[in-house]
Amino acid sequence: MSTSPAGPIGVFDSGYGGLTVFKEIAKALPDYDYIYLGDNARAPYGVRSFDTVYEYTLQCVEALFKMNCSLVILACNTASAKALRSIQQRDLPRRPELRRVLGVIRPTTELLGELSQSGHVGIFATQGTVNSQSYVIETQKFFPGVQVHQEACPMWVPLVENREHQSPGADYFVKRHVEALLQQSPRIDTILLGCTHYPLLMDKIRAYTPAHIRLVPQGEIVARSLADYLQRHPEIEHLCTRGGRREFFTTEKPEDFNSRAATFLGQPVEARYLHL
Structure with missing residues (x-):
């Protein structure tokens, strides 16, 4: 295997949502260099084929x-569900350098x-992630007794990307979807926000979710896992x-990315255009 040049840690998402993961990674591991790439021109990925x-x-x-x-984090649930395994098993072994x-x-x-006392966990995710059954399959590997209940929320990403997530219309x-998920089992005591956009809807999700149910965003978990890795x-x-x-x-106009990305990061962003 040939020598790999040193460089930043890459963080990829189909759009803006991965910035919620990137924010936690950069907070936990601030000394490293990072490149974030958003494929905004072709987002959303959630409705696309494998x-x-x-x-x-x-x-x-x-x-x-x-x-x-040399290290890339897919900060995107849909890409993790539909592409990661193929890239790891098919593409990386062909490369002469360590990636x-x-x-x-x-x-x-x-x-x-x-995190669950009852053994019943809920997942809010995109349709693509739900269809992949990735959370069900992976959870069963580590916790065979845990039951995973999934709810696809196709309108949540557009609400966030169009900055309508705080509007009264988002409440509907x-x-x-909160009610639909909870109808699947009265024993759900933990709900994972299985899309990186969803933390921006946390306040509204919390408002319609019983107080005893724990809501779990992914950013901090992924950051801790990366530090361990x-x-x-x-x-x-x-x-x-x-x-x-x-x-x-970004693969879209940098001006658009900059204005929306600030919503996710809580600070100004200066992106550059990348042609694929």
Whole structure:
């Protein structure tokens, strides 16, 4: 295997939602350099086929590799569900240099069963993630006794991306899906926000969810998992440069990305255009 050049940690998402994961990663591991890439021109991925999501995700991963990212985090549940395994098993072994791609589903499911007392966990996710059954399959590997109840919320991402998530109109769609999920089992005591956009709807979700039910966003879990991964894999860690630099790229107009990304990060962003 040839020597890999050191470079930033790459963080990829189909749009803006991965910024909620990136925010927690950068907070937990501030010394590293990062490149965030949002494929906003082709978002959302949640409604696309497995083959299309795989094709788009691989293109974006390859773009990050070309920018010397030896480690790429798919901060996107749909890409993690539909593309990660193929990239890990089919594409990475063909590369002459050391490269690693990680997702957000496995670190979440490794912890999910420990958070539930009843053994009944709910998942809010995109239609694509629900259809993939990835959360059900992965949770069963770690916690065979835990029952996973899923609810697809197709309107939630558009509400967030169009900055309507705090509007009164959003309440209808949040209440509807909360009630639909809870109807699947009265024993649900933990609900995972299985899409990186959903933390921006946290206040509304909380308002329609009984107080005893724990709501779990992914960002902090993924950040802790990444810190652990880097500690256990020094051969990857030494390829990740440290300088505290942050770069942002988008496949759409940077001006659009900058204005919306600030909603997710809570601070101004200056992105550059990337042509794929």
